[in-house]
Amino acid sequence: MENHFWFDLIFRNRIMDTLSSPIQMLSFLKRAEPESQEISRAAEIWETTLQIVKERIHQKHKRSINATDLLSTDELKMIADMSGCLSHLQPPICPKHCLASKYRTITGACNNRWLPAQYEDGYSQPKSWNPGHLYNGVELPPVREISNKIFRASDNTTSDDNAYTRTIVEWGQYIDHDISFTPQSTSKATFKGGLDCRHTCENLNPCFPIKIPPNDTFSTKKDCLPFYRSSPACGTGEQAVLFETLTVSNQRQQINALTSFIDGSTVYGSTPALENELRNLTSEEGLLNVNTRFSDNGREFLPFVAQVPSPCAQDLGDPDGVRIECFLAGDSRSNEVISLSALHTLWVREHNRIARTLKKLNTHWSAETAYQEARKIVGALHQIITMRDYVPKIIGISAFHHYIGPYGGYDPSINPTVSNVFSTAAFRFGHATIPPVLQRLHHKFQEHKNLSSLSLHEAFFSPWRLIKEGGLDPVIRGLLSKPATLLTPDHIMSKELTEKLFVLSNPGALDLASLNLQRGRDHGLPGYNDWREFCGLHRLETQASLSTVITDLNLVQKIIDAYSHPNNIDVWLGGLVEDTVPGARTGPLFACLIGKQMKNLRDGDRFWWESDNVFTESQRNELAKHSLSHVICDNSGVTEVQTDVFKLGQYPQDFVSCNHIQGLNLEAWQENPNRVGTCNSPPRIKNGNFVLCTMSAQIVVVYSCYFGYKLKGSEEMTCTDSGWSSDPPTCKGKHSPICFFFFYYYYFLFKVLHYFTPIFTPIWNVQLHSLTAATSVNRTEGQWAPSNPTTKPTASLHQELEIRC
Incomplete structure (x- = not known):
């Protein structure tokens, strides 16, 4: 199975040698892995089926009746089961062997909302979905209109942050991508009528287009920009009829495709x-895959994605036309800008550096053990850099102590799930700190004579610039020595983001401010004042009270002119423009929301690095010595850094040699090679690996298979006086779950149509056309290609559908 078969689903017209449009680039960023796509599509199938049933009932009875009034609980469960939703609502099966407490699972399993959503129909429709719907006596202003009135600056000049570097901006984006990712709808056409979302300005699921005001600066002949709603979670919104009556407890929820x-x-x-695609499974050292075509002065680049061509920009000046594809990383957004790609690359290099060293110290370790131990250390370093070095600077020391405080150990009652308001609003504060220019500097931290500075839009989706234009080092030096942008009332966000987002060499652009506001409304986020009340802050019901937290009166007037009433203010905008807390880069609302979330992420994580039995005391002491400065020194050609790379300093007086940067000593992970006692080294197995651990003072080996293989036999062997307790298991190949998904998808449509023929027959062609068009696929030449979009299930389903796996 090709792991990224989403390529053909997202780009319904195949992309050949031309560059993608900005909306296609956004879709590229918002794509999910196949497992998450399966969940998303199951929810959309279920939701759309119930909507069709409801509409058909309304046509027949001329009144609104819930699906439950016609369908029994067993029938609803049947629909949920055939759509695939029911299986995704079951709790995960957690391992009980000794590794369950040693390493976290890759999915985060076995390890929400803070306020109810405010949907226009109570459970699913976004804010501003219905024309004429009033909030405090007025309609909500269109998001692009807000962007034009409040975010637009007269020029592209910015105010520099005199305390922090651009590194702090990139780390915020990078760590956000570690904890939250909300996939957008897997369909690019309306569920009702099959209209392409790029060509309609109507609000029809999953299309929620951004209206463009008259005389807008966007050079487009259309009246709107395409926007796709986020995928719903199974069992929420209209689907919740299966469980109970529609209440705030089961409003439409969104998916976090990450852990x-x-x-x-x-x-x-x-x-x-x-994970399987990212790993080098032939290595005995537990390494990650790297680029086999190019290197960075002997150091590794990220590997390329499998799809050729990929939608990343190309060097149009290359006389040989050598293509540089998008990078493959643990998160699909790694290509968004080359400075973000550089951070991803540093951490792949760091993993491989640590894994190689651990294997040298412990030659008896299996490749799996070296990989898992290096992964565990890298995860801990992410936690340390974020909580120790990053968060206090963002929310301020006072707010850090108030909302987070000292670590008191793992608390199983804490829900560590990333909240909707955090990922959709609060942590997007960083968009206002992004400078419009990316500088590339030489070894003395001056402008590089051969590498000019880049406008931000020139660095979007351009991995070729890292490979062909000097590698990581010039970019990293720019991050270390150049300041972040300071938000000011007359310059909230750069025009590079509001006018040129994802512009390459193609016409059109997107507006990040509009996208953020529209996404908040799509998710039904309560307004600014509701969140202030949630945090124990005073509601600001008048223009005068609003001016107590936003002291620029001109900005306050712009906000009131746009929204008419403070209760109508979108939470992302309101939190963003509050005066910052002393010593922080956020106002009181976002300091609260970020602080609460970070505390939950720390205290609700059983594998937090400071938690008992995760690391030994000596290992924790070594981890605490490490820093992002040391990661940069160990994995790049940069030889001088600040001791704290987030703090702005002057070169050379505020920089030190890498030789003076303290780091962790991996000898704290050295083990006794004779720990297996009377047993020899565990037998190796094909298409799998093993890890040793201790349970009840006994040495136990736990086997696992690589992705795509199923374990046959006992996964554990215990070391006894007479040797290992049993023979090792084997790993057998299994069919791709994606192939089964598509088969059962069509089988589901066939069964539902057959079962509910009186309901569906009159409306089949219109209502379900887009669902089949969006998902019908054949596998050819190792890729997924759209098959005939007009095909529909019939009694000869097995003869008409060809799903070759």
């Missing part, structure tokens, strides 16, 4: 399939 934990999923992925 939520700070665990280095940006390096390792969040699904077994992607």
Whole structure:
């Protein structure tokens, strides 16, 4: 199975040698791994089926009746089961062997909302979905209109942050991608009528287009920009009729396709399939795959994605036309900008450096043990850098002590799930700190004579610039020595983001401010004042009270002119423009929301690095010595850094040699090679590996198979006086779950149509056309290609459908 078969689903017209449009680039960023796509599509199939039933009932009875009034509980469960949703609502099966307490699972399993959503129909429709719907006597202003009135600056000049470097901006984006990712709808056409979302300005699921005001600066002939709703979670929104009456407890919820934990999923992925693709399974050292075509002065680049061509930009000036594809990393957004790609690359190099060293210290370790121990260390370093070095600077020391405080150990009652308001609003504060220019500097931290500075849009989706234009080092030096942007009332966000987002050499652009506001409304986020009340802050019901937290009166007037009433203010905008807390880069609302979330991520994580039995005391002491400065020194050609790379300093007086940067000593992980006692080294197995651990004072070996293989036999062997307790298991191949998914998808449509023929027959052609068009696939030439979009299930289903796996 090709792990990224999403390529053909997202780009319904295949991309050949031309560059993608900005909306296609956004879709590229918002794509999910196959496992997450399966969940998303199951939810959409279930939701759309119930909507069709409801509409058909309304046509027949001329009144609104819930699906439960016609369908029994057993019938609803049958629909949920055939859609695939029911299986995703079951709790995970957690391992009980000794590794369950030694290493976290790649998915984060076995390890929400803080306020109810405010949907216009109570459970699913976004804010501003229905024309004429009033909030405090007025309609909500269109998001692009807000962007034009409040975010637009007269020029592209910015105010520099005199305390922090651009590194702090990139780390915020990078760590956000470690803990949250909300996939957008797997369909690019309306469920009702099959209209392409790129060509309609109607609000029809999953299309929720951004209206463009008259005389807008966007050079487009259309009245809107395409926008796709986030995928719903199974069993929420209209689907919740299966469980109980529609209440705030089961409003439409969105999916986090990541683990939520700070665990280095940006390096390792969040699904077994992607992890398998990222690993070098032929290495005895537990390494990650690297690029086999190019190197960075002897250091590794990230590998390329499998799809050729990929939608990343190309060097149009290359006389040989050598293509540089998108990088493959643990998170699909790694290509968004080359400075983010550089951070991803550093951590892959760091994993491989640590894994090689651990294997040298412990020659008896299996490749799996070296990989898992290196992964565990890298995850811990992500946690340390984030909580010790990053968060206090963002929310301020006072807010850190108030909302987070000292570590008191793992608390199983804490829900570590990333909240909707955190990922959709609060942690997007960083978008206002992104400078419009990316500098590339030489070894003395001056402008590089051969590498000019880049406008931000020139660095979007351009991995070729890292490979062909000097590698990581010039970019890293720019991050270390150049300041972040300071938000000011007259310059909230750079025009590079509001006017040129994802512009390459193609016409059109997107607006990040509009996207953020529209996404908040799509998710039904309560307004600014509701969140202030949630945090114990005063509601600001008048223009005068609003001016107590936003002291620039001109900005306050712009906000009131746009929204008419403070209660209408979108939470992302309101939290973003509050005056910052002393010593922080956020106002009081976002300091609260970020602080609460970070405390939950720490205290609710059984594998937090400071938790008992995760590391030994000597290992914790060594981890605490490490820093992002040392990661940069160990994995790049940069030889001078600040001791704290987030703090802005002057070169050379505030920089030190890498030789003076303290780091962890991996000898704290050295083990006794004779720990297996009377037993020899465990037998190796084909297509799998093993890890040793201790249970009840006995040495136990636990086997596992690589992704795509199933373990046959006992997964554990115990070392006894007479040797290992049993023969090792074997790993047998198994069919791709994605192939089964598509088969059961069509089988589901066939069975539902057959079962509910009186309901569906009059509306089949219109209602379900887009679902079949979006998902009908044949496998050819190792890729997934759209098959005939007009095909529909019939009694001869098995003869008409060809799903070759």
